[in-house]
Amino acid sequence: MENMGKDLTDYMNRQRLNQRFNKLVEEALQDPDVQAFIQANQAALSQETVARSAAKIYEYVNEKKKILNGETTLAPGYAPKLVLSNHFIDVSYEPTADLVQKRAQAELKARVKSINMPKDIVEASLAQYDASERQVPLIEALKFVEAYRQAPTDFHQGLYLSGQFGVGKTYLLGATANELALQGFETTLIHFPTFAVEMKNAIGQNNVLEKVNQIKKAPILMIDDIGADALSAWVRDEVLGIILQYRMQEQLATFFSSNFTMNELEKHLTTSQRGDEEPVKAGRIMQRVRYLAREVEVSGQNRRLQSN
Template sequence: MESLGELLKAWPAGKSLTDQADRKLEELLADPLVHRLREKHPELDEQAVRLNLNRVYQYVTEYRNCTNCPGLDQCPNDFEGHYTLLSCDTVQERVQLHDRKVACKKMIARRNEERIKKRIRSFYVDDRALKSGYSALEILDKDPTRAEAAYRVIEYIDRTKEQGLQPNGLYLAGKFGTGKTFLMCYLLHELAKADYSGVIVYMPDFVEDLKSMMHEPAKLRETVEMMKETDLLIFDDIGAENLNPWARDHVLGSILNYRMNRKPTLYTSNYELDGLERHFSFTSKDGDEVYKGQRLMDRIRPYVDVIMVTGDNKRGLK
């Protein structure tokens, strides 16, 4: 932003600096914003404005820039996303004007959004589902057939905000493309605003990646500990993974065993609970292991509220 000193130097030759300053002083004194400032601080007389001409000029200029805001990325003010705010006091009968930089609404909103995003970690989930904006009305109106499910998710969010982390998580079951992941991302986004941390894991890719983590014990330990300790853990599309006994019993089982009675775990799946149990009871290596499937489900079934998500397949639709 051009300073008042630079502006005065650019005035046509033949006019003294004093004349230029007097002209600029008259313009500022006539500005409605300065009128309001002087009404708020009656002690701010013409002499005080003259002595603080550069501060008052910057105050007025940045206010106008903000009134016609071109967006944060094109912010013309000296300090991006901030404007000058003036205050006044009197010390030993001398009026003193003070300026400070204040973050604008757009900058505050950006910082809040960045804070929210830092509280959410995703593994193999499309980031677009987490970065998009959300509104409760959009969640409810997007597909009337899933409105009941959406209401229950919103109720869960409200309960958590009022009462703290819930003893039970949610289990969203339904066919492909009905918006289960979208609803869970909305839940994470809303609860991140309330300072809850969250992790969402796309199960098919996570289980495949575990094979390489077997040879990186430090990375595996760090990943498992994060999933154990986060406030909200979501296993997305559970049941679609190709399980092996080690991933089922030593990784998934360990995480769920730690979290039950501590923190809620949430799920999306194309299976209902009985179908998920059958899925867990079979591995590509050892075949049918009904007992181990039941054992894992004992760490899921009692700790979730089931929500059936109905509606049309929206994948591929704009």
């Protein structure tokens, strides 16, 4: 008797569940998108196939409601779509517009590799660049982007942006890199004084060559704030020299920014941290710099002081 009673209870529960499910399916069938899908595919569907697809129809409508209500779905970031599969109705999932946009933004950011650079360059934009007193640098940056877009395998001289502290040289580098990213090109930006310190630390970690190779082979390289600190002969010749020599040989686009003009930078590089005068070695570095980039002065007021 106990088993019979339990079986009867289970049967009644299943009946209630079936009744509830049938009601939910009936409601799902009234969904306008479901109705439109059935109407559009009526030649391939019968009452039997629609009935046997009830679970999928319910899944579709239920997932749609979850998205509208901001609830967690079976496949977060994906929207359900009704499809025909072997003459039955099925559900496929496609990326939502929000997910597509997030992926596109992530791809853009991935194309700009920033090493020890200010955070504000992430949002830097040529369209937002204040061209007052700085029209020439902006025009030159735009010309480079267009020339590179049209012939990315050709050699293009980069820009050597010289100017006083705070006039927007670093921002222009970041804005140019972001514009290149929009065109599908990868750029690496490095803050050279910080990079030089890291290279010295890399000696003890035995990964100097790895770091140098990573930088020297970048499709487009932007070296920010070169000349800001005195360099050791080793960093000048065995790090910077090797990077620039490789890029000159491979004809890879290279940008620089500095508070020094090219002539001033050559004088700066002549004297090592130890005070040694080495004009020949400095001249070799500058020969590569002048081959890779042409000097463009960035003038104007110190915008960092204005923003404070």
